[in-house]
């Protein structure tokens with residue numbers, strides 16, 4: 250019952266809303282049978298998981314999950330559980346190691362499976378618990394003879410305990426679902442670069458300690474109905490862009506065929522992760538959706554760690570999704586046992602690459618990139634009094650396969666890789682987050698004047714609308730590059746891009762990148778004007794500037810002629826002179842990070 254610890258809050262809320270007890274009606278799933286049903290423990294198995302025991306209707310609470318894993322750890326030398334951090338509400342983050350002796354062998358490939366980053370999407374926790382049981386006491390022991398398994402049962406532990414029956418309107422089971430965001434209302438799967446959440450800081454240090462060869466992030470999707478039950482993606486799928494092209498080749502040539510075959514063999518229908526352009530009209534094709542390094546699998550790609558995003562289909566029953574996840578993890582272990590050395594070579598090849606340019610902003614292509622063979626479900630239009638429009642009624646029956654237009658993505662911003670960045674000691678939080686990622690840098694112990702390019706950002710635009718992940722996002726606009734000597738105080742750092750994490754350094758420190766720390770609002774203070782000149786001071790100074798500088802006079806007259814609003818605004822006119830006077834703030838709109846080109 251611990252799972253319903255927050256039910257009181259739900260009840261109080263319901264008394265205020267007459268229809269709040271009404272559940273959403275989901276389209277019926279097709280009847281399903283599969284060989285993976287044989288993975289479910291017998292009723293009399295003393296190691297039956299809580300979810301198997303309740304018939305896949307409810308998921309155990311954090312405390313129940315932890316207690317079950319502690320019992321398993323105590324009972325088997327192959328299982329060892331540790332904590333690797335603490336959540337804002339004070340819960341320990343748990344990690345479980347499954348190997349022949351409970352220790353990691355660095356010579357063997359390592360799989361890290363992460364469940365519950367969005368804790369309502371909890372299939373990975375259930376599948377992992379069943380698999381750990383079968384490794385410790387059942388038929389799956391061989392899976393960890395040649396591979397280390399590292400398992401995070403619940404990443405977003407606080408969200409997991411904000412549990413209730415109304416958290417995931419588009420998802421079929423379990424009855425108690427956790428919440429997507431953390432107790433700080435942060436979405437961990439947008440936090441991989443800025444690393445604001447303590448949970449993310451803990452995960453980054455776990456990744457650096459464990460060095461997974463393959464990182465799997467398990468979710469449940471939303472969106473339209475289709476026949477696939479287990480969908481997944483990775484950067485470079487189908488030849489699309491990847492910052493780690495050798496890893497992408499391994500995923501396309503070994504991993505994907507192996508996983509698809511294993512899922513099909515067990516009665517599942519694996520597919521690519523897709524989104525419809527318009528869920529009311531599939532004929533408009535499938536969306537080209539860019540994942541940037543704020544997302545798990547794109548972060549893996551930019552840091553040269555093979556990473557796969559699993560998205561089980563939300564309309565399929567919880568039981569079927571968990572079993573598919575089990576098969577997928579099982580096959581991932583087999584692929585690493587068979588082809589782990591090829592993956593390690595591919596990873597090392599990507600770590601050695603130093604591309605001179607990096608795409609760092611994306612848009613969808615105007616025309617479809619290709620067609621995709623697709624297994625849809627039948628749907629029909631239905632009039633809705635509430636929306637006043639025609640909505641889609643999914644019938645729950647398979648429709649004939651169709652070839653749909655699949656749009657792609659193309660870069661809007663391409664960055665040049667400089668030799669190094671200089672971050673001044675004053676940007677403490679920037680240096681901290683670079684360190685949290687394991688990026689190598691040199692710290693100067695005495696002040697130094699360095700010869701660098703500095704960027705002025707006169708077109709920087711603060712985003713309108715609500716904040717994103719608690720931050721005010723900024724678009725850098727086109728920078729003006731100024732080559733000059735720049736004084737750096739003691740404690741400043743030089744970040745070379747000639748390192749395995751050099752691509753990540755560029756993505757974080759070039760302000761034009763969509764996932765740069767600048768774009769995430771780490772530098773908003775430079776956009777604020779500080780000093781000003783009173784009109785009675787500025788007007789006579791401006792008159793003298795006009796009298797003494799004919800070129801300035803011509804520019805001013807041109808501006809007056811072209812901009813009547815400016816001409817009619819005394820303050821704007823004086824501000825124009827202030828900006829060209831010796832009093833102007835030289836650091837206004839100046840990005841304080843120096844660039845060694």
Ligand SMILES: [Zn+2]
Pocket residue numbers: 367370468469
């Ligand atoms: Zn998710």
